[in-house]
Amino acid sequence: MTYESALSESRKEAAIISQRLHGLRLKSDARSKTAAACFAIAQQHHSSILILLSNRPALEATAMALLRLLLEATLRGLWVSRCATDEQVDRIATGAKRQVDMASVITELGKLFNLKSARSILYDKAYHVLSAYTHTYEQQVQRWICTNDIEPNYQPDEIVCLLERATDAMRLAAEGVRAITVMDKDKP
Numbered sequence: 001m002t003y004e005s006a007l008s009e010s011r012k013e014a015a016i017i018s019q020r021l022h023g024l025r026l027k028s029d030a031r032s033k034t035a036a037a038c039f040a041i042a043q044q045h046h047s048s049i050l051i052l053l054s055n056r057p058a059l060e061a062t063a064m065a066l067l068r069l070l071l072e073a074t075l076r077g078l079w080v081s082r083c084a085t086d087e088q089v090d091r092i093a094t095g096a097k098r099q100v101d102m103a104s105v106i107t108e109l110g111k112l113f114n115l116k117s118a119r120s121i122l123y124d125k126a127y128h129v130l131s132a133y134t135h136t137y138e139q140q141v142q143r144w145i146c147t148n149d150i151e152p153n154y155q156p157d158e159i160v161c162l163l164e165r166a167t168d169a170m171r172l173a174a175e176g177v178r179a180i181t182v183m184d185k186d187k188p
Contacts, residue, residue, distance in 0.1 A: 006160040007053055010167045014050060017174045018043075025182045031080060032180040034093045038077030042173040045070035049166050053159065060154040061133075061140060063162060068130035070166055074173040075105055081180055083108040102127065 001009070026036050049066050052059040079100070080089055088100060106127075109115075132139040146153040 001160050003156040003159050006163040007050070010163045011050055011054075013167050014046060014170065017170055021174060021177055024177065026177070027180050027182055030093055031084070031086070031089050034089050035077045035081035035176060035180055038073050038080060039173045039177045042070055042073035042077065042169065045073060046166055046170040046173075049162070053163070057152075058159075060152050060159060060162075061143070063159075064133040064140065064154070067162055067166055067169075068127075068134045070169050071130065072102060074169045074176070075102070075109060077173060077176050079105040079109055081176055082112055 026032055045066050049063045049070065052063040052066070076092075080092065083105075084092075084100070090096070092099065129139055131137065143153050144150055
């Protein structure tokens with residue numbers, strides 16, 4: 001898939017997801033509202049990635065950095081809705097100190113979904129690379145010093161991969177939203 005076709009497909013998928021979620025009625029308990037906030041933040045990160053990559057010239061460095069934030073918002077929303085204790089939900093909602101770290105979030109989600117390798121794959125292997133892009137470590141800097149000039153040098157396949165992972169995260173966030181939706185049978 002080419003960069004442009006991947007960007008076009010990601011835009012189409014974002015529009016479909018937005019249309020499917022528009023107008024849904026969400027549960028009003030603290031857990032659902034907190035999870036919904038995480039999923040809404042994820043949706044904004046996804047939209048921002050698409051905007052940054054649609055710019056000419058594309059702003060790949062910032063789009064790459066946002067992938068970690070998108071993934072974190074999605075995973076934290078799933079964790080809040082499915083794993084967090086009431087006390088943990090309250091701490092997030094009120095801004096209290098001592099939030100649960102992402103390694104623990106991933107580990108708990110892995111147990112919930114019976115994914116034995118979730119921590120190994122998502123945290124131990126992928127998270128440090130995502131962090132490198134977010135915090136301007138080696139993977140991010142190396143894309144700027146490939147030639148004698150200081151300029152971005154992201155390969156099209158890297159951007160296609162970014163778009164695919166971002167869209168996967170957005171699909172997961174959308175499923176999380178649907179799980180906290182009031183169904184007709186739940187209406188009073």
